Amino acid sequence: MTKNNRVSISLGLGVLFIAVSFLYLNYKVPSMEILQAIRLPRFILTLITGMVLASVGNIYQMLLNNPLAEPYILGTSSGSALFSITAYIMGFTYLMPLFGFLGAVLAMTLVWFIAKTGSGINTVKLILSGIIVSMICSAVISLYIYLFPNQITIIMGTLMGSLNHVFTNLEWYIFLGLVALSLLLLTYLYFLSNSLNIISTGDITAHSLGVDTAKIRKQIFIITSLLIAIVTSYAGIIGFVGLIIPHIVRMICGDNLRNNYFITMLIGGTFLLLCDFLAFHISPFGELPVGIITTLIGSIFFISILRKRN
Amino acid sequence: MIYHIEKTILLILAISLVLLLAGCVASKEKTSTGIVVTSPEVAEIIAELGGLDQIIARTQYCDYPQEMLEIESIGDFSSIDIERVIDLKPQIIFVAAFEQQEFYDKLQPFGIEVVKIHSNSLEAYYDNITLIAEKLGLSANSERLITKFKENIDDLTLPANRPKVYFEISSNLGTVSDNSFIGDLIIKAGGLNIFGDIKQDFFIAKNEDLVKANPDVIIALSQVSREEIVQRRGWNNITAVQKGNIYTVDDINIDTVMRTIPRSTQALQKFNQWFLNHDKK
Numbered sequence: 184m185t186k187n188n189r190v191s192i193s194l195g196l197g198v199l200f201i202a203v204s205f206l207y208l209n210y211k212v213p214s215m216e217i218l219q220a221i222r223l224p225r226f227i228l229t230l231i232t233g234m235v236l237a238s239v240g241n242i243y244q245m246l247l248n249n250p251l252a253e254p255y256i257l258g259t260s261s262g263s264a265l266f267s268i269t270a271y272i273m274g275f276t277y278l279m280p281l282f283g284f285l286g287a288v289l290a291m292t293l294v295w296f297i298a299k300t301g302s303g304i305n306t307v308k309l310i311l312s313g314i315i316v317s318m319i320c321s322a323v324i325s326l327y328i329y330l331f332p333n334q335i336t337i338i339m340g341t342l343m344g345s346l347n348h349v350f351t352n353l354e355w356y357i358f359l360g361l362v363a364l365s366l367l368l369l370t371y372l373y374f375l376s377n378s379l380n381i382i383s384t385g386d387i388t389a390h391s392l393g394v395d396t397a398k399i400r401k402q403i404f405i406i407t408s409l410l411i412a413i414v415t416s417y418a419g420i421i422g423f424v425g426l427i428i429p430h431i432v433r434m435i436c437g438d439n440l441r442n443n444y445f446i447t448m449l450i451g452g453t454f455l456l457l458c459d460f461l462a463f464h465i466s467p468f469g470e471l472p473v474g475i476i477t478t479l480i481g482s483i484f485f486i487s488i489l490r491k492r493n
Numbered sequence: 494m495i496y497h498i499e500k501t502i503l504l505i506l507a508i509s510l511v512l513l514l515a516g517c518v519a520s521k522e523k524t525s526t527g528i529v530v531t532s533p534e535v536a537e538i539i540a541e542l543g544g545l546d547q548i549i550a551r552t553q554y555c556d557y558p559q560e561m562l563e564i565e566s567i568g569d570f571s572s573i574d575i576e577r578v579i580d581l582k583p584q585i586i587f588v589a590a591f592e593q594q595e596f597y598d599k600l601q602p603f604g605i606e607v608v609k610i611h612s613n614s615l616e617a618y619y620d621n622i623t624l625i626a627e628k629l630g631l632s633a634n635s636e637r638l639i640t641k642f643k644e645n646i647d648d649l650t651l652p653a654n655r656p657k658v659y660f661e662i663s664s665n666l667g668t669v670s671d672n673s674f675i676g677d678l679i680i681k682a683g684g685l686n687i688f689g690d691i692k693q694d695f696f697i698a699k700n701e702d703l704v705k706a707n708p709d710v711i712i713a714l715s716q717v718s719r720e721e722i723v724q725r726r727g728w729n730n731i732t733a734v735q736k737g738n739i740y741t742v743d744d745i746n747i748d749t750v751m752r753t754i755p756r757s758t759q760a761l762q763k764f765n766q767w768f769l770n771h772d773k774k
Contacts, residue, residue: 213701220727221700276664276717329572336663336697347665349700351724468688469696 189436193446200453204230207460224355229346229459230452231362232414233424237451238369238444239407240425241432245383245440246403247306254425257309258316259408262290263415264341265320268327271337280354283416290316291408309404343472344421346459361413368406369448375399376440383438423477424455427485434488454481528629529567529578530555531596532589535610537754538622539587541638544629550581557748557756579603585628612753613694615677618642621753638755645758649765651683656709656771658684659733664715666698674753682764684710700727707731709771710738712764714747738771 207229208222236254243252254260266286267279275282297312298305328338350358378399381389389396428451436443455473458480462473527549530536536555539548545560553569555561567574567581573596578586583605588596590611597607608628612618619639626635658679660668669675671686673694679686687706688698704727711733713722719739728734740763749760 214705216730217701217704217727221704224726225700271664271716274716276715277721330569334663336667337665340665340697345665345697347697347700349664349666350726351721352726353724355726463699468691468693468698470699 189442189446192435193449196446196449196453200449203453203456203460207456210460210464224350224358225346225348225459226456227362228348228358228417229456231365232346232418232421233452233455234369234448235365235410235414235451236421236425236455237428237432237447238372239410241429241440241443241447242372242379242403242407243425244429245379246400247310248383249306249310250430251426252310253422254407254411255317255420255422257313257404257408257411258290258294258320259287259411260415260420261317261320261324262293263287263412264420265290265323267416268324268338268341272327272331272334277351277354280348280358280416284412286320287408287412287415290320291405291412295404340472341419344419344474345470346418346421346462346473347470348417358417365410365413368410372403372406373441373444375403376444379403380440383440420474421455421477422474423481424451427481428454431485431488527581527583529581529583529586531567531573532587532610533557533748534589534612534752534754535587535625536561537752537756538625538638539629541755542622542626542629542631542634544631547629549583550578557754575599578605587625612674614672614674615681618674618753642755642758645761646681649682649761650769651765652769652771654772655683655685656738656768657687657706658710658712658768659687659703659706659708661711661713661715661717662695663697664717666700666703667695667715668698669695674757675750678750678757678761678764682761683768684764704728704731708733709736710740710767712740712745712767714742714745714750716742719743733771736771738767740767 204226207226208218213222239254240252243254243256244250246252247256263283263286266289267283269286270276270278270282294309294312294316297315298309300308324338324342328335331338378389378394381392381394382396382399386396429447432443432447432450436446455477458476459473461480462471462476465471465476528539528544528547529550530539530548531552533552533554533556536548536551537557539545540558540561545558548561548564550565550567551561552573553566555564555566567577575596578596578600585606585608586596586600587608587610590609594609597609600607606628608624610621610625612621619642622638623632623635626632626638660675660679662668668688669686670691670693671677671680671689672692676686676689676694680689687703687708688696707730709732711722711731719741722728722739722741723734733739745760745763746756748754749756749763
């Protein structure tokens, strides 16, 4: 894809993003107070979640050389879900995001510990450890569902993912700090994209080109886990965005991570905003879990692109 | 590995022996009459009807009145020892309607009468008292129980200015409509549920709608503290928050609200007090 094409696509997507943001924030014209205290926080949460999920998904698919890799594949999200549900069951509703974050970091450490080999980490071992840690966490979550059937709405809310987190003032300022951190980490990842492009061609080639694969993998693993920890601790587990958006972007913009990095982020954010908008307004009273909408819309879109390419 | 094989076989044999012996443990003696209750609500209604002596087994959460605790427990709400129930040969087992469908399906073939009780409104609650009393041969007492509840409702002074009420069950803004027992309690106590006219009994509310509805009283039984509610973004202009009309689990016995039981009149009276005082602050 030529640079000109890329620029025009980026421009188009930028306009789309602005349109969706406008719709999201202004639909049914809320009062200034609601806009500022409720809609804007949700907008930022949704946007950053979409951006992080799509970018991390994209990076994992390259790093692990696996088209089925998604942000949750390395167990971080299950650890996060498990710990935030534990906080809720112990009666610390307020601490759910903090616990979620701790859970994600713990799960990440555990996965790292299992997957670690002498010189670095092996991709297959990394995926397997991620799946095993996920399974352990899911088993305990199932146990919770069994033992505390009356807490099911919160447990399901975390597992299905929802962007209706009710922020208290303190939490909001902490969250803003975390958003800033996420943006920094996302930018840092961009500067690793060249090395990642090289790693995706195989370790031997990468070594011969002077890329320290072990070091890069370790850095990426830690940074992406932190990013996923931040978004899952507020939004729960939102499926599909991190799996499909990178594929769609690669079909349009090609495999070069350096070229498609920001476009992935932009599409991820726009897509989740649109899905959350629908999840929020489609039913007259309550909300639908956003994961249902992301999967439905995303897969229809994906099928149509797949067909066209044939 | 080969040289460990004898040890391994010995270990397997030893484990098998232990398991065989464990299988010989006899079950407790059998009883042949009486009823089993798995639902805390039904247990309380039965006790109130004077049928406590008919209960031969309960679940862990059937914990009121005090005497109930002396009865054998056969599990908790979601995991019930079905074998023990069959062993006890009760005449009737009372289960909660939706959550315990599984037990209903399993016990039906053994000739044990399974009665599902779920009161999703005040009317259903009265009907269920009549039904339970009939099953236990205590019909004489049911009318008294129902009348007592109704009298309690009639005795309330309703506020001249009915406050708008938000009732929170879970911290993700899970709430109830008028189509629920709690919804009925709010109405009878003189409140107006801000989400009253929604069809579903339970659902997750939208934060925006809630702030727009501007409730005068907030009852939050979702484990959150008053401070957390005050701190929620955008809630500082809600009347209930400004006037301090926020009530949490610290202010009420949560069982009297979440269970449909004779003691629910206590919740009714508390609600009524709160609603009466809402504009006096």
